[in-house]
Each structure stands twice: as C-alpha cells, then as structure tokens.
Amino acid sequence: MKILVCIKQVPDLESRFKPNGSKLWYDEADLAFRMNEYDEYAVEQAVRLREQLGDAADVTVLSIGPDRVGEALKKAMAMGCDRAVHIADPDALLRDPWQIASIIASFAGGRGFDLIFTGMQSQDRGSAQVGVLVAELLGISCSTTLVGFACDGEYVIAKRELEGGIKGVVKLRLPALVTCQLGLNVPRYPTLPNIMKAKRKELLVIPVAELLATGPVAATVSFHPPMRKGSGMVLEGDVSTLVEQVIGILKEKTAVLR
C-alpha cells in the first residue's frame, strides 16, 4: 500500500507575529518553526498503519516550502515515514489553499497512492481546505476531522468529530484521503536509532515550478493584528449595590458626573 502524508511547517503559536513588509503575511524573523500539530497526528496515523501492514506499506511524507521544511520532513522520517519529498518553494506561505492543493495533486497524480493523510488544517492559515481539494483534484473519496481510524487494506473506517460532541463513523473505499484532528492519537517521540536512520532515508527535492501550473483563486488582502477595543464589564448582584457601583465607576473612569 502506498501512503502519502502531507505536512506543513508552521511558526510556533507562542511566537510574536509581526506583519511583513507587504502587510500580506507575517514576517518570518524571530519565529520558531515546527511541524503543524494536526499533521503530527497524520504522520503518527500513517506510521501506525505502516507498522500494521509491515513491508507491504510504504509511507512518503511531503512538504512544500523553503529549505527549513527539511527539518519537519526529517522529524516525520524519524517518526517512521520511509521517504520524503520536499517541494522547494520559498513562497509557499503566501500561496492560497488552491495552489497548495494543486501542487500536491500534481505530485500525487499518477503515483498511485492508496491513502493520503493530511492534518485537519494548518495552525497558521487555518483554511482546512487543502486536504479536501487534493481529494477532489485526484477524484478520490475523502473524510475530514478524524478522531478514529482503522484500515483493512480495502476500506477505511473513519470516526469523525461533528459539532456538539457528536461523532460520526464513515466507511471509505481506497484510494482515499483523510484529514486528522486532535484526539486521533498521541504522536510518538522519535527514538534515537530512528533519528539516526532518518538521516540516511531518501529525501527528494522537486522545484515547485515543475508542479505548479495554476494561479491563486483567493487573494490575501491584508494581514494585521486585531483592532484594540476597550473591554466590557459585567456587574452582578443586588440592585441597590449595583447602583452604587455604577456611580462609582462613572465617577472614577468618566467625566459625566464631574
């Protein structure tokens, strides 16, 4: 079984984000990058399936971006992916989901992947579109926000998270694409022998120009921090004391009673 896992390297969310020069995305200075959290679930699930199937399975991990995404790919290989594909694209962060999905589909098309894992969404852009778009472009079945997964080689049984704590179970015939949600699994910490092994695994670099043939369909107009707004105040309790409180606040913070 040929398995593909698509991962994205994103800035750590604790980082301090500043708009870049063109005010269309964030500035990369002083940001620490890591593998997108949801993609870690995808990698873990792919590796578990790989372990379940043994050598009958082969897991390729793919990422689009500048040189630094090599780190995320190495981590995925240290977790157990067999090989990696780095689609070299310094502008990956600026591309819209349609372009990213097109690049992936253009790579995956004709390579005969039976199962594709992606994260439910990225932690930075958060469109949650790439997975479903890839499935659509490849014409394969698709299920999103997985919190449970089983595969027998012919079908995928996927447990999906729905609104309000409700779960749904779907059955997909392979080939298929699934997007992974928090709760699906606990991603493993790579062992040292696997980290060492990962250094010797195949890492194929493909320039994005070979795969990208389409323009964006959604343009980013502006990237800026939320406007600062004054915070509200909720007073509770007995009416008589509430009146006192309101008068006090009006005196203290405003000029209306002066």
Added chain:
Amino acid sequence: MDATREIYWNVGHGVVLPMYILVFGAFAVLLWGFWQRLRLWRQGKPLDRFDRYDERVKRAVSEIFGQLKVSRVKGGGVPHALFFWGFLTLFGGTLLIMLQADFFTPLMGVNLLSGDFYRGFSLVMDLAGLLALFMLAGLFFRRFALKPKGLEIVDDDYRIHLLLFTILITGFLMEGARMAATELRQNPDLARFSPGGLLAARLFVPYGDDSIRTVHQLLWWFHFTLVLGFFCMIPYSKLRHIVTTSANAFFAPFEPKGTLAAINLEDESIEQFGAARIADLTWKDLFDADACTSCARCQERCPAHTTDKPLSPMKVVRQVGELAELNPEGSLVEKVTPEALWACTTCRSCQEICPANIEQVNKIIEMRRTLTLMEGAFPGDEVRTATSNIEVNGNPFGLAYAGRGDWAEGLPVTLLSQESDVDILYFVGCYASFDKRNRAVARNFLTICSAAGIKVGILGKEEKCCGEPVRKLGNEYLYQMTAQENIQLINGYGVKRIVTTCPHCCNTLGRDYRELGLEVPVEHYSTFVHRLLEQGKLTLTPEPFSFTYHDSCYLGRYLDIIDQPRELLRQAGGRLIEMEQHGYDSFCCGAGGGRILAEEKLGTKISEKRVRMAHDTGAPLLVSNCPFCLTMFEDGIKTGGVEGELRVQDLAEIVAGRLRNPN
C-alpha cells in the same frame, strides 16, 4: 617465670599439617566463590577503574582501615567501626601467632611472643575480643530489637551474627580452658593480662585437668572449624562486603561529581542507547550490587522514597544484582519499573552517604536513557510537551525564544550580539529568563554586579536551555543538540568567564560542556559575589534578620559550595538557624533530575516536606540560591499551609537589598 605461652598447647604440633590443609581448602572455597562472582561482574561493559593506582590505593587504605565512610552515621556506623577494629586486631594477632609458631620458632629459633611484648599482646588481643563482642551485641540489639526503619532482616543476618558470636565466645572459652590448666596454676601474675580469658578460666577451675584438656581440644577444633566456615561464607553471603565494599573504596570514581558518560552520537554502529539489559551497564555497576550492604542509608535519605514514591536507591542496586545473577537477558526497566526510575531527582544524597561508594544516580540515568532514547517514553505528557518546547523554542515553557532577553530591557547589561567585550557572560537560564519570580533574581544579580562595577553580558534570544533537565531524564540527543549550539555561540564571542544564577546551568556548563568543547571557567554567583565582597568591590550594610538556608543539591553536594553562601548571608546581617538536614546532608526540593518539568503525581510533595523542615526551625525566612528550589518552595509554602509564616527569598535578593551604594 617468663611471660609467654605454648602455642598448640594441648592440641599438639600434629595439628599443623591438617590445619594448613584445611585453611588452604577454605581459601580455595573463598576464591572459587569470588571467581564465580567475577563471572557475574564481567557481564558488564569495560570501564577503567585501575588508573591513578597510587591514589586509589591510598584512598582505599584510609577509607577501609579508618572506617571513614561507615562511621559517618553514628547509630550503626560507630559500632561497626569498633567491631571492625576489634576483629581486625584478632585476625592480625592470629596471623602473628601463626608466624611465630610455624616460621620464627622452627626457622629462626626466636620467640617474639614473650616478656613484655607478650603481656601487651595478650592484653590487646583480649581487649580487642571484648570490644568486638560488645559491639556485636550492640549491633545485634540494634538490628533485632530496635529494628531501625528500612533495615531488613534476612537469613544471612541470623547466620552471621550467630557465627561471629560463637567464634568470639569459643575463642574466650578456649583461652579460659588453657589458662585454667596452665597460667592460673603456674603464672597467675600473667593471667591479669588476659582479662577476658580470665573470666572464662574461672568456669573451668572446678574441673580436673583431664576434663579441661578434653574440652579445650573440642573447643579448639570447633573454633577452628567456625573460622574456616567464616572464610568459606564470605563470597556466598553478606560477608561478601568485607571484600567488595573494601574494593569499592578503590574503584570509586575520581571524575568530578555528576560526570555522566556522554553518548557518541556520531558513531552509527551503536544500536543500543542507555541500559536496557545487564550487558549495557558497566562491570562496576554490577560490582556495586555486590558491594551493597543493604544498610538503607540511601533509602532513608532519598527524597522520593521518603515521600512515598516507588523508588529506593538500595532496591535499584539490588535489582540490578538480581537480574545479573538470575536473568541477565531480562529488561532492567521492567525490573526496576519506569515509575521508580522517573521518581529520581538525581539529588545525590544516596551516593553522598553510601558507605560502599556505590554509584546509584548514573545507573538510574542509564536506564532512563533507554526509556527516552529507545522507547521515546516520558514521565508524563507535560514532560513530552516541555521537551518539545525546548526543541522548538529552547525553553521548557514554550514561550517565544525571541523574548528570552526581554527581562533585561532597560537594565545595565550588554547583549553579546551587539558587543562582546564584557567582564562576565551571565548565562541566565530558562527560569531567570522567563519565570516571573526568578526574573527578580536575575535583576537583583545585575544590581549587585553593577554596584561592583562588573560589566555583564547576556546572550539574549540566542541563549538556549542548557539541556540539563532533559539530559537527566535521559534525552542525551536533545541535550547535546542544545549544548552544541550554546557552546558554538559562547566560544564564538570569546567569553572570558561565565557566571550563572542556576546551579544546574553551572554544573552543566562547567562540567558537562567540557566534554563537548567549552573551556571557559564557569561559576555560580554565590562564589562570584562572595569573592567580590572579599576583594572589597562590594560592601554590605548588615541588617539583622533570622533565616534558614537550603543547600541546593547541585550547589552543595555536586559543587561543594557550602560555606560561601552562608558567609554572604552572615555578612548581610543574617542569623542562621540550620535545618537538621543541611550541607552535604541537605534534602532535595524535588526539582532535580528533570523533575522540574514533571508533575509530582505519586506520594506526597517533596517541596512541602522540605518547606516543613524549614518551618520547623522557627525562622521566618528560607533562603535558597537555585531557580528550581525557589520555584518549588514558592509552591510548597502555598500548598503546604505555611503561607504567612515562612517566606522564601533568593540569596541575590538579600544581598542586593543590603548594598552599601546600590546603583
């Protein structure tokens, strides 16, 4: 009449040949026993503990014959030392008799054992015997009647006590029988020099010569057989420690305390990291199991054990021994259990007090290494998160690395990336960089430096976690990755001296980083500020206050810094009320060994226990000088219910508040 005695009196010289044959036989059994143990020890990896031979011999001789380590704990230790000296004297005296009877007399025709020398010899031997007997009685009472907590009674204890008592008592009886038939009648004056024998002799006085002689012969053979039995038993019982514990005084490491074998990450032929099986430990680790006397001193001081966690350093050592003997292919981690391994704070109090020079801490870390590096295991999910935070942001909190130097904004400090000509590099560490409480310590340290005219540089956002917590949790890979980045950076700036406010950073940079290429001198601010004061670069205005001082494990036990912080506090006007466990005997705060990253889910809280000890002194103030300790105590004071009665402050805060001319 000359003062001497007839050797082989009543048993005759005919016993000499069978006696020697039997003695050689007993020694053969002893050697065979140790030969078999040797095969157990050799299952371990090689390790050179035969270097610096002369120093090792000197240390071993002074430790063994001085009984230096065992006697540090008075209860069991002092009687043990006295018993040892008594028994050793008896052994030496017996050897002298052997030399006299079978070498000096037949070969040289001289008798050393006569006249005043014999009188002295006789008295010393008798007193040694009595001393050994009384001490043995004391130890017997302690073990079987007082039953100190943690001291287990095993079959060996009954056998050995019985054997030693019988050897000593039959010795005196035999002497008494001989004296009743000889000295008492012929030379009663001499009998005074055998006070123990004299007491026994009185028992025989009523009986006739023949009966005495028969009983004496029986006693001689009985005593002799018991002594042979004693030698034979050594390798097969707890008596083994006579050889192994003594040998460990020779084998003990000379490396700086806390030295851990670094893993060569370049070596791709290594398939096993850390200790999963017996063969992954060193021979010394296996030897340690045989050197352990189960005295329980480690266990009763272990912060994990005494707060009801499933760890006893003694048990770990024993479990290693059991596995080496019974199931060398078995899993160490399974035997010891991950819960026990993760509970260790690497506080080193076990190793500090161990009379047998056993290295408990590194065994635990080696087993943690296999858990971490081979299985990707963690003590809890919070540690997984913290580890991943260190990987991404270089600090366990997961805060933006770019904010690491924010605490120093507006303070008199130089960023090395802007100017590298400074007096000291202050390696701030994660806690003083990010934790609100510890940022105050960093600021106060800068105040002190600035008052002394010291130009301080920091690495700011370029600094990363020193790697200590993850290393102690077994993650050698992540430790070396972060360490190498720090080292490259520091070496690149041509730093002359590094000062830390964290004892963990201090140990790591000053000792562990040596192996990876950092050579700059590193010190803790306690000694640095102490020196500034001594050199007159700082003056304090003493203000009286009462306090108790907590020795952080890594400052006290690991770096031997005990007096300087106390002296600083004294000069600041402090009146010190010591906790019972202080100095080398200090009790951990609970945060060492990477536990600072972990939640304490098992047993009771170590920090609360330590805070209670501080509270019990009656002092209103607890002073520490370690960010982990400070963090633990701030928590312990709140959760331990002594809020309002006890405060905790860092040494830097006390000193900075009493500077003569604070800038």
